[in-house]
Every structure is written in structure tokens, then in C-alpha cells.
Amino acid sequence: FTLKALSRFKKVIFSIEIEPDLSKVAVDIGQIQQVLMNLLYNSAEAIEKRILDMNENENSTYKGKIKIEVKSSGKVNQIVISVKDNGIGMSDEIKAKIFQPHFTTKETGHGLGLANCKTIIRNHKGEITVTSSPGEGTEFKIFLPTAESE
Template sequence: LTFEQHSLQSLMDEAVAESLDRITLQQINMQIRYASTPCFIMANKEKLRIAFLNIIINAVEAMEPGKGLLSITVESSKNLQVVVIRDNGCGIPAENISRLFEPYFTGKMKGNGLGLTNTQNIILNHKGSITVKSKPGQGSTFIVTLLQHLDGENA
């Protein structure tokens, strides 16, 4: 994989733009909050965009058309960059949360169970972490944490 410096905000903008048709079709409200300064990371832009896109699409599919709220936050915390993607969808049963990243595990009628497996692998290849918080009927929150990259640092 080739890693270059990228702004998390611009990566997220691309993932959102790619999912905008689904968001619009489902009449999902969107709330995006970015840190006021660019959050730089070393990333394979294409892979990380796919990881964020997978999370966004899952969130959109979990929400009721016309009633959904998708919240995306990008912020810095010490030497970390944190992305929080939250939905108010159907939520994930507690017994399924530990299996979310297993290959071929899916709670969807039309899923192959590889989206979040690939997402986790991409995040791990970026030396990051991904965690999930969810309650059935209340929605889900995916938190992706990546190392900050400052100008002048070697990758």
C-alpha cells in the first residue's frame, strides 16, 4: 500500500459525496462537524475512503427513510485523529457487536458479511482502531482512531 499525507476532512468529504445518492434517496438528515484545522494522517486515500464509505452505507441502510440522522465528526485529540460516525437506526443487538468484524457475519437480508471485515482490515493497516457502540432501537456509533501526521514527520 502507498501512504501519503491526506486531510481526514477531505477523505470524509469524498466518502460522503459517493454515498450522497443513497442519503438523498432515503431522505436522511446529515450533520457534519469538522475540526477547524485540517486533521492530517498518512493514508492510502482509496482504501480509507472505502472504509468510511462502508460505515456510512451501513448507517444509511440501518435508518428508516425520512427519519434518519447521520452525524459525522472529525476531530483531533492529542496525537490522534478521531472520526465518529453515528446513526439513529435500528441499532445492533449486544450479542452481534463482538461478531461485527467476522468474515461472512451479517445481520442484513442482503449482505455478504465482508464490508466491516474489510473496513477493520483497512483501519488496522493504517495502524488505527475501530470501535462500535450500539443499542437496539437507538442507533450505532462507529469510532475510528488514527495517528496524527504532522508536516515534516517521516511516515
């Protein structure tokens, strides 16, 4: 199974960086996978939107990119997982609402994906944050306690 096999990821360049010798985290793997897939799908859609908004000259040089990083957060007993894209980005107004249940910017969305992500991360005693600029892209950071902090 690879993400490239899914059509929405065909035009995306992935990079993954995992810091060596990270402390272990105690998580429900299925739930964290659900969070990451939601973030990756949203990133791919943001890249698709950016491509659709471009003129032909811009589109010929633009490469949709998603970068995943896993590293120590700099705090004791905490790691951070970052999912960063160079998609369409979000305004401050949208950023303020994205974790609210039933808020969506999609025509076919239900607005539950990011609300569920926030709940899952909170249930793991973690935190999820977002930074974004219109036309520049978005970065979600998931902060999780390491197993040593339990």
C-alpha cells in the same frame, strides 16, 4: 457527487462537523473512502430498518440522521472520525460479531464489509470501535495516528 443522489440516502439528514486546524493524517484516500462509504451504507440500512419496524405514528415524526465528526481524539498525535446514526441499533451479541469475516445480519450480505474496514484501519495503524443500543442507533469511531506520530 453527493450521497443524497443515491436512493438509500434520500430520507437521511446529514450533519458534518470537522474540527478546524486538525493535524494531517497519512492515509490511502481510496481505502479510507471505502471504509467511510461502508459505514454510511450500513447506517442508511439501519435507518431503513428502523422505519420499517415503526408504526405509522412513530414513522411520521422520525427523521433518520447520520452525523459525521472529525476531531482530535484527545490523545497526542491522533484524530477520530465518528459516524453516528439513529437507526435500529445492535444488540451486544451482534456487536461482538460484526467485525468477523462472513458475519452478516443482511439477507443479501457477504459479511465482508466491516471485516475489511477493520483490516484497512489496522493497516493504517489505527483502531475502529463501535457503540450501539437497540432502538437508539450506532456510532463507529475510527482512530488514526497523525502524520506527526510517524
